[in-house]
Amino acid sequence: MKAVYISDHGGTSVLTYGDRPEPEIEPGEVLLRVRGSALNRLDIGLREGRSYRGPLPRILGCDVAGEVVQISPDADTKLKVGDRVVLDNRIKCAGTCEYCVQGLDQYCTEQKRLGVDLEGGHAEYITAPAVNAHKFPDSMGFAEAAALPLAAHTAWHCLVTQGQIRPWDDVLIHAASSGVASMGIQIAKMMGARVITTAGVDWKIAKAKEMGADEVINYRETDSISQKIKELTDGKGVDLVFDVVGADVWEESMLSLKPGGRLVITGVTSGARVDMNLSILQGRPLQLMGSGGRSRRTFADVMKMVNQGELHGIVSQVFPLEGVAEAHQVMEDRNFFGKLVIEN
Numbered sequence: 610m611k612a613v614y615i616s617d618h619g620g621t622s623v624l625t626y627g628d629r630p631e632p633e634i635e636p637g638e639v640l641l642r643v644r645g646s647a648l649n650r651l652d653i654g655l656r657e658g659r660s661y662r663g664p665l666p667r668i669l670g671c672d673v674a675g676e677v678v679q680i681s682p683d684a685d686t687k688l689k690v691g692d693r694v695v696l697d698n699r700i701k702c703a704g705t706c707e708y709c710v711q712g713l714d715q716y717c718t719e720q721k722r723l724g725v726d727l728e729g730g731h732a733e734y735i736t737a738p739a740v741n742a743h744k745f746p747d748s749m750g751f752a753e754a755a756a757l758p759l760a761a762h763t764a765w766h767c768l769v770t771q772g773q774i775r776p777w778d779d780v781l782i783h784a785a786s787s788g789v790a791s792m793g794i795q796i797a798k799m800m801g802a803r804v805i806t807t808a809g810v811d812w813k814i815a816k817a818k819e820m821g822a823d824e825v826i827n828y829r830e831t832d833s834i835s836q837k838i839k840e841l842t843d844g845k846g847v848d849l850v851f852d853v854v855g856a857d858v859w860e861e862s863m864l865s866l867k868p869g870g871r872l873v874i875t876g877v878t879s880g881a882r883v884d885m886n887l888s889i890l891q892g893r894p895l896q897l898m899g900s901g902g903r904s905r906r907t908f909a910d911v912m913k914m915v916n917q918g919e920l921h922g923i924v925s926q927v928f929p930l931e932g933v934a935e936a937h938q939v940m941e942d943r944n945f946f947g948k949l950v951i952e953n
């Protein structure tokens with residue numbers, strides 16, 4: 610089958626469009642004809658060898674939407690051949706590890722990720738446990754569906770599960786145009802919160818407002834995000850910060866939180882090392898949280914909202930399977946809003 614894979618780490622030239630063996634269905638699995646697969650920031654790190662040093666070649670693509678073409682006879686599932694599904698890319702154990710037996714599968718010690726530790730979705734076919742396949746609405750196209758899984762799962766986990774978002778919260782979501790943040794804006798609005806987000810160019814600011822953000826701060830035109838936050842919250846600060854940026858905004862995030870505020874971080878695209886003024890913690894007891902693994906339950910919660918028409922994938926640009934390298938370049942140039950999707 611045709612696929613895009615890496616046999617070496619490096620620049621976009623290591624992304625090879627070529628033939629790979631078709632996957633064979635294992636017990637409990639479904640075989641999908643892939644119709645859409647989205648890019649994630651993680652793919653850049655995988656390609657460059659920063660976030661993956663496992664066996665090669667490896668087919669990339671963590672976000673997958675496709676049609677069920679075969680179901681293992683022993684699979685305990687209501688899925689039928691022809692169903693249109695997205696995949697939860699985290700494959701957990703059979704419920705036997707010390708965390709899964711406690712219902713804490715987000716910490717499963719055996720978990721493997723499609724498109725990272727296992728073959729991904731930039732291919733004509735992929736296999737996955739039937740339990741990882743979730744149907745999406747008939748009205749939704751494959752490209753939009755492929756834009757959802759990781760971004761929506763991550764944003765939901767961070768805002769709802771970790772951040773305990775409430776309708777009366779003021780929420781700061783950094784970098785509106787990133788896949789995860791743009792889903793975060795949707796989820797925070799859906800939960801009834803007031804959303805303040807950031808962007809650096811006019812068209813991204815307009816897009817963020819179109820998506821429902823109540824306030825958008827142009828971070829290039831302001832000396833201090835936290836100062837601006839104070840102005841927008843009657844001097845109080847926000848209840849919750851959701852961050853995918855990391856080092857560049859860390860100090861401003863701390864200073865933007867009101868006493869007792871919560872921060873959830875799920876990305877460090879600008880860097881991971883910071884100097885931290887611990888007196889901020891002492892003075893305004895804050896809750897600082899990471900994201901980490903995400904549970905099956907939260908994926909099911911997200912898909913319930915998707916199937917109720919409350920959440921939508923945000924597709925910035927669509928590429929053919931041969932165009933994965935070009936899509937990686939667009940991702941590195943950052944001139945997009947939402948998700949870059951491969952359609953095949």
Ligand SMILES: [Zn+2]
Pocket residue numbers: 701702703704705706707708709710714716717718719720
């Ligand atoms: Zn487990």
